[in-house]
Amino acid sequence: MPQPGTPAFVTAVEGALTRFFTTRRGMVEELGPVFVEAADELELFVLRGGKRTRPAFAWTGWLGAGGDADGPAADAVLTACSALELVQACALIHDDIIDSSRTRRRFPTVHVDFEQRHRDRGWAGDSAHFGASVAILVGDLALAWADDMVHASGLDPAAIARFAPVWASMRTEVLGGQLLDIHGEAGADESVEAALRINRYKTAAYTVERPLHLGAAIADADQGLVDAYRLFGTDIGIAFQLRDDLLGVFGDPAVTGKPSGDDLREGKRTVLLAEALARADEADPAAAKLLRTSIGTELDADEVARLRDVITELGAVDEVERRIAELTEAGLAAIENSTATTSAKERLRAMALAATRRAA
Amino acid sequence: MPQPGTPAFVTAVEGALTRFFTTRRGMVEELGPVFVEAADELELFVLRGGKRTRPAFAWTGWLGAGGDADGPAADAVLTACSALELVQACALIHDDIIDSSRTRRRFPTVHVDFEQRHRDRGWAGDSAHFGASVAILVGDLALAWADDMVHASGLDPAAIARFAPVWASMRTEVLGGQLLDIHGEAGADESVEAALRINRYKTAAYTVERPLHLGAAIADADQGLVDAYRLFGTDIGIAFQLRDDLLGVFGDPAVTGKPSGDDLREGKRTVLLAEALARADEADPAAAKLLRTSIGTELDADEVARLRDVITELGAVDEVERRIAELTEAGLAAIENSTATTSAKERLRAMALAATRRAA
Numbered sequence: 201m202p203q204p205g206t207p208a209f210v211t212a213v214e215g216a217l218t219r220f221f222t223t224r225r226g227m228v229e230e231l232g233p234v235f236v237e238a239a240d241e242l243e244l245f246v247l248r249g250g251k252r253t254r255p256a257f258a259w260t261g262w263l264g265a266g267g268d269a270d271g272p273a274a275d276a277v278l279t280a281c282s283a284l285e286l287v288q289a290c291a292l293i294h295d296d297i298i299d300s301s302r303t304r305r306r307f308p309t310v311h312v313d314f315e316q317r318h319r320d321r322g323w324a325g326d327s328a329h330f331g332a333s334v335a336i337l338v339g340d341l342a343l344a345w346a347d348d349m350v351h352a353s354g355l356d357p358a359a360i361a362r363f364a365p366v367w368a369s370m371r372t373e374v375l376g377g378q379l380l381d382i383h384g385e386a387g388a389d390e391s392v393e394a395a396l397r398i399n400r401y402k403t404a405a406y407t408v409e410r411p412l413h414l415g416a417a418i419a420d421a422d423q424g425l426v427d428a429y430r431l432f433g434t435d436i437g438i439a440f441q442l443r444d445d446l447l448g449v450f451g452d453p454a455v456t457g458k459p460s461g462d463d464l465r466e467g468k469r470t471v472l473l474a475e476a477l478a479r480a481d482e483a484d485p486a487a488a489k490l491l492r493t494s495i496g497t498e499l500d501a502d503e504v505a506r507l508r509d510v511i512t513e514l515g516a517v518d519e520v521e522r523r524i525a526e527l528t529e530a531g532l533a534a535i536e537n538s539t540a541t542t543s544a545k546e547r548l549r550a551m552a553l554a555a556t557r558r559a560a
Numbered sequence: 561m562p563q564p565g566t567p568a569f570v571t572a573v574e575g576a577l578t579r580f581f582t583t584r585r586g587m588v589e590e591l592g593p594v595f596v597e598a599a600d601e602l603e604l605f606v607l608r609g610g611k612r613t614r615p616a617f618a619w620t621g622w623l624g625a626g627g628d629a630d631g632p633a634a635d636a637v638l639t640a641c642s643a644l645e646l647v648q649a650c651a652l653i654h655d656d657i658i659d660s661s662r663t664r665r666r667f668p669t670v671h672v673d674f675e676q677r678h679r680d681r682g683w684a685g686d687s688a689h690f691g692a693s694v695a696i697l698v699g700d701l702a703l704a705w706a707d708d709m710v711h712a713s714g715l716d717p718a719a720i721a722r723f724a725p726v727w728a729s730m731r732t733e734v735l736g737g738q739l740l741d742i743h744g745e746a747g748a749d750e751s752v753e754a755a756l757r758i759n760r761y762k763t764a765a766y767t768v769e770r771p772l773h774l775g776a777a778i779a780d781a782d783q784g785l786v787d788a789y790r791l792f793g794t795d796i797g798i799a800f801q802l803r804d805d806l807l808g809v810f811g812d813p814a815v816t817g818k819p820s821g822d823d824l825r826e827g828k829r830t831v832l833l834a835e836a837l838a839r840a841d842e843a844d845p846a847a848a849k850l851l852r853t854s855i856g857t858e859l860d861a862d863e864v865a866r867l868r869d870v871i872t873e874l875g876a877v878d879e880v881e882r883r884i885a886e887l888t889e890a891g892l893a894a895i896e897n898s899t900a901t902t903s904a905k906e907r908l909r910a911m912a913l914a915a916t917r918r919a920a
Contacts, residue, residue, distance in 0.1 A: 227729065231736035232757055234743045294700065298693040323746035324856075333658040333742050336696060340654065341735050343700060347707055348728040357717035368708040369587065375701050376591035382693050383594045386683035397592060496684075 467496020827856020
């Protein structure tokens with residue numbers, strides 16, 4: 201089995217997903233052409249690309265706790281780790297409905313795709329509502345199949361029993377993070393704490409901490425290593441999201457692929473914005489007013505540039521950079537002092553730096 | 561442990577659900593007040609009533625395969641059977657978004673409830689979209705927690721391993737049934753076969769066949785009994801839905817609690833309607849035209865009465881009654897000839913007759 205972070209690892213994850221979809225085919229065809237269409241859409245969605253970050257952390261967590269990449273359990277473990285991509289598919293498909301997103305990775309989102317099919321076929325009823333309805337069910341299918349993939353992975357029952365409570369926590373946390381997110385956007389709470397909590401659950405726990413923890417649970421790792429993984433995962437996961445927040449406002453469109461200042465137009469409730477608002481409320485009422493009346497509206501390039509200057513002058517950027525540095529250092533120290541294997545330490549260090557120092 | 565079909569059984573199922581929600585409380589509170597609100601909504605929704613039909617079939621399936629209601633495994637089995645109510649909560653919450661239903665059991669549906677809270681609190685954004693977004697996530701939570709409840713039930717790992725593939729089939733089938741349903745309403749296919757397929761997967765497999773099968777899997781029943789349960793479940797489940805279709809058009813509002821002829825106004829794609837359309841296309845073009853132009857529109861009492869007469873005169877009611885009788889007989893024969901315990905046979909016979917001969 202390949203090392204995480206290599207193209208061969210991505211290929212192995214996609215192979216496991218493809219094999220799983222193949223095992224569903226009989227059941228899918230029995231349910232008829234409508235279901236075949238929905239299952240095909242899900243398969244295309246899942247296999248359309250992505251960095252396979254969550255399987256990579258889970259696999260690294262297992263290897264770091266002594267798992268043998270060439271041993272007899274490796275195939276089953278890789279399959280169970282790959283099932284994280286189906287949880288992620290549910291999260292993305294439902295998020296795209298919630299965010300009314302029209303495209304993802306340059307393709308129409310699932311609800312938009314089925315909206316279009318409804319319209320093209322001249323069916324009765326509201327096309328947009330039909331599209332959202334199908335996408336709700338395709339997302340549900342992804343969530344149910346994620347479990348099925350774990351159960352059919354070949355992991356032994358004892359490993360599944362260790363895996364189950366961590367898996368349970370992870371799913372509850374990501375749903376919790378999504379709920380906090382939509383409440384944040386509705387304006388329920390604009391504090392730094394609220395934004396950090398969304399980061400913690402929607403990103404850190406779900407993307408790094410729990411995947412590592414799942415790998416450790418499969419390997420039956422000792423509590424010390426589990427604790428170290430979880431500290432690393434929380435700190436690096438939050439730092440990753442803080443970097444994302446900075447790129448969402450200051451990133452170079454040529455590198456990020458997104459329009460400059462997109463997060464400001466969307467009114468995303470980031471820690472960066474919360475930090476800027478808190479500082480403005482303290483010291484600069486005019487800046488506070490400008491932020492509250494501009495964020496989440498249509499902004500031209502000059503207005504984006506002005507908001508960037510305001511956020512920078514308030515010291516919010518320095519504060520977020522300080523947090524990233526502090527979290528990265530703490531996360532790396534937790535791993536350094538753990539019983540993880542030397543190669544897992546190196547790999548996690550590289551993944552941490554790639555996640556927190558990137559430009560896109 | 562009580563027998564299914566008794567008020568004590570309903571109380572026992574609700575006790576198991578309440579205990580499960582109590583075990584989630586620590587995790588829920590850690591995620592913050594927004595999540596507490598969502599989890600409370602789900603708990604209220606699940607505990608607000610219902611006949612607990614699916615747990616009753618699963619429990620009966622286990623008892624009928626030799627499970628001991630007073631033995632050491634009984635608590636764990638009842639808890640695992642009760643988890644079916646959480647799958648059902650997901651199906652209903654998401655169905656209510658899909659059907660744009662405003663109330664369920666006299667209470668606002670989940671999306672309407674959160675829509676109202678958003679409006680009352682004067683939050684930013686579209687209240688209806690916010691309500692639907694929260695309800696998508698609350699439904700996802702129910703689906704994820706259904707699994708967690710099975711895993712935390714205390715069933716031994718070998719029983720869980722037997723349970724898992726049946727559970728997987730059941731969830732895929734109910735999602736398949738829902739997908740077929742919304743495609744049916746969009747007019748993709750108005751054949752009798754399509755309507756029967758929706759019945760098979762959305763109702764029969766999910767409500768009777770798979771719950772019995774789950775109980776048998778926990779008890780490690782022999783293949784002969786599994787086959788008998790599945791035949792019974794499919795036949796009685798479809799007959800149950802056919803009776804429901806008749807009541808939706810001909811039921812007495814004083815008994816059903818629903819306005820008379822509601823299914824005609826909603827344009828529900830039932831076997832009854834498909835049968836009527838097929839016969840009209842064959843023999844009575846004027847009746848076919850009337851059905852196609854009236855079904856799914858606002859209808860007054862006279863128009864409903866006229867449509868009922870047309871459906872009856874076409875012979876569709878007799879045909880559906882014939883199917884119900886045939887299916888009920890076949891289902892009862894399968895159980896009669898099985899190795900199920902005598903008391904399970906009696907119980908299933910009573911449940912079958914209650915489901916197929918009811919007036920509400």
